[in-house]
Amino acid sequence: MKDCVEDPDFLPSDPPGPTAAAAAALHSPLCPQTPLIRGDALERSCLQQPLDCDDIYSQGYQTDGVYLIYPEGPSVPVPVFCDMTTEGGKWTVFQKRFNGSVSFFRGWNDYKLGFGRADGEYWLGKAGPKQVGGPRARTWLTCCPSTGLQNLHLLTLKQKYELRVDLEDFENNTAYAKYADFSIAPNAISAEEDGYSLYVAGFEDGGAGDSLSYHSGQKFSTFDRDQDLFLQNCAALSSGAFWFRSCHFANLNGFYLGGSHLSYANGINWAQWKGFYYSLKRTEMKIRRA
CATH class of the missing domain: 3.90.215 (Gamma Fibrinogen; Chain A, domain 1)
Structure with a gap:
């Protein structure tokens, strides 16, 4: 070491x-x-x-x-x-x-x-x-x-994985969403050149609703590498980094804003559960072999 x-x-x-x-x-x-x-x-x-x-x-x-x-x-x-x-x-x-x-x-x-x-x-x-x-x-x-x-890509290249997203709000309510299939750049020769694109399928509702399927097929975007489909930079607009489309229903890497907020869609948002004006207390994204 x-x-x-x-x-x-x-x-x-x-x-x-x-x-x-x-x-x-x-x-x-x-x-x-x-x-x-x-x-x-x-x-x-x-x-x-x-x-x-x-x-x-x-x-x-x-x-x-x-x-x-x-x-x-x-x-x-x-x-x-x-x-x-x-x-x-x-x-x-x-x-x-x-x-x-x-x-x-x-x-x-x-x-x-x-x-x-x-x-x-x-x-x-x-x-x-x-x-x-x-x-x-x-x-x-x-x-x-x-x-x-790159590690996410390598893991999902070697095994088939399911994804679980655990969420908690500031009132101590919890919910989750599961996806039977999860992979990163599954067909890419170069995962980074492919933008570490996301693939999810097989949604199972644990009370959170499905905010991630909208992002399936999208490249990962940050404020300094705009790979979304929107005319403006979704990462900059949403104060985060994610597999943005035009722009998001999930923004789990957004600002930690402590619950309800006045700004639009730039907190830790999971729109199908709490909308675009509520920033979550706790999130975990985790994978397990399917």
């Missing part, structure tokens, strides 16, 4: 211990024996080089938390939050918002590379925590930069 810096301020609770299956994975020839990672962190990073949270769940870790996955290959670990609880678990979370501590009004490179931290608000692919020393060590590392949208 390279370019790791110590982060003493990040002091989460001790992670759970492995099951027998997880412990056995430590003896895999794929497990890198690096002096920078030991104890439980080594167990988390050496689970047969898991592709996603489904692999991690199958290999014995069935508690919510931050783990390492390897969509690009054994030399490129990606920190990710795994939801092992909701609807049977195994969800790989690629977008998470809950308090507005991280700005999501960012440019193309940030969404390509990822940002935030997997233990907080984030977009898949940036730096994340890794423990050193053992299960009770209190020193953590921030390391392992990787790619965000």
Whole structure:
């Protein structure tokens, strides 16, 4: 592991211990024996080089938390939050918002590379925590930069995934939307040149309504890379970044505006549930093998 810096301020609770299956994975020839990672962190990073949270769940870790996955290959670990609880678990979370501590009004490179931290608000692919020393060590590392949208493409290229979008408002009401098929640039020779286009199908309503099917087939747009169908820049108008069309019914990367707002369609909006003048409290976008 390279370019790791110590982060003493990040002091989460001790992670759970492995099951027998997880412990056995430590003896895999794929497990890198690096002096920078030991104890439980080594167990988390050496689970047969898991592709996603489904692999991690199958290999014995069935508690919510931050783990390492390897969509690009054994030399490129990606920190990710795994939801092992909701609807049977195994969800790989690629977008998470809950308090507005991280700005999501960012440019193309940030969404390509990822940002935030997997233990907080984030977009898949940036730096994340890794423990050193053992299960009770209190020193953590921030390391392992990787790619965000590209990782989503690689995951959905290798497996068939379903998508779940979990939403919560400031009155503590919750709802979700599910899509039986989810992929990023499924037919592209170059995913980035294709704009990391979105494909979703097979909507299932969990009370949120369908605000995402409208975006299927669209390229990802940011304020500095306008790839939508509108005459103006939807990302700039909506204060976010998304698979905009002309412009959106879903704007989950918009401004964190804290509920009802006077401005039009620039908050964390899911129009079929709360309309264009309500910014949600919490969102999670997560995928699981179908």
